[in-house]
Amino acid sequence: xxxxxxxxxxxxxxxxxxxxxxxxxxxxxxxxxxxxxxxxxxxxxxxxxxxxxxxxxxxxxxxxxxxxxxxxxxxxxxxxxxxxxxxxxxxxxxxxxxxxxxxxxxxxxxxxxxxxxxxxxxxxxxxxxxxxxxxxxxxxxxxxxxxxxxxxxxxxxxxxxxxxxxxxxxxxxxxxxxxxxxxxxxxxxxxxxxxxxxxxxxxxxxxxxxxxxxxxxxxxxxxxxxxxxxx
Ligand code: C5P
Numbered sequence: 001x002x003x004x005x006x007x008x009x010x011x012x013x014x015x016x017x018x019x020x021x022x023x024x025x026x027x028x029x030x031x032x033x034x035x036x037x038x039x040x041x042x043x044x045x046x047x048x049x050x051x052x053x054x055x056x057x058x059x060x061x062x063x064x065x066x067x068x069x070x071x072x073x074x075x076x077x078x079x080x081x082x083x084x085x086x087x088x089x090x091x092x093x094x095x096x097x098x099x100x101x102x103x104x105x106x107x108x109x110x111x112x113x114x115x116x117x118x119x120x121x122x123x124x125x126x127x128x129x130x131x132x133x134x135x136x137x138x139x140x141x142x143x144x145x146x147x148x149x150x151x152x153x154x155x156x157x158x159x160x161x162x163x164x165x166x167x168x169x170x171x172x173x174x175x176x177x178x179x180x181x182x183x184x185x186x187x188x189x190x191x192x193x194x195x196x197x198x199x200x201x202x203x204x205x206x207x208x209x210x211x212x213x214x215x216x217x218x219x220x221x222x223x224x225x226x227x228x229x230x231x
Pocket of ligand 1: 115118120207
């Protein structure tokens with residue numbers, strides 16, 4: 001399994017994003033395009049970044065009725081992305097529909113991941129606001145098992161829960177983990193976090209946004225991340 005660092009391109013325009021990517025002259029990092037950039041620029045920005053040779057994780061976190069998600073995934077299947085996702089909370093039926101929609105006629109498809117619980121959600125909020133009575137660990141494990149039952153190859157979860165997910169769903173089940181912070185860095189709004197080095201044990205991919213995009217020297221921050229994560 002190829003482990004990698006994915007940079008979250010949380011910028012508001014194509015111009016800013018491409019200017020950021022221009023700084024990477026030696027490597028073509030795996031990048032994540034999220035809602036902000038996709039809603040601002042549409043599918044064109046995905047094609048432009050793909051043309052530059054980057055692998056792309058299209059992070060739109062779909063969550064709707066199964067038929068709507070299936071049809072939306074069918075549209076996304078025409079974009080040449082490597083990874084995309086949805087919310088496991090949408091149920092197994094929704095995830096099955098998504099997988100069907102995402103699969104092209106030749107049987108190929110992007111890696112489809114399910115978000116378990118957002119890394120910005122604390123157990124306390126999950127229990128008090130969402131009335132989920134289980135612990136965060138039990139909830140994440142159950143959502144991961146549901147994703148596996150629907151035929152998905154992995155989940156997006158906190159690095160703190162990646163080992164649990166592997167335990168519940170097997171070593172080959174992918175864990176993609178945001179909520180990564182350097183030991184000497186700023187937490188921001190993230191709650192359930194870990195350093196790249198510690199994430200190494202159970203994460204297949206780490207998703208890193210602000211610790212790289214807001215760094216004074218993003219290329220150096222990316223290289224530090226790769227070094228800490230891949231060893
Ligand atoms: O800047 P930061 O490193 O916190 O960025 C993390 C990225 O990962 C953001 O783009 C955020 O939307 C995404 N993400 C997350 N938690 C999840 C799923 C995705 O933080 N559970």
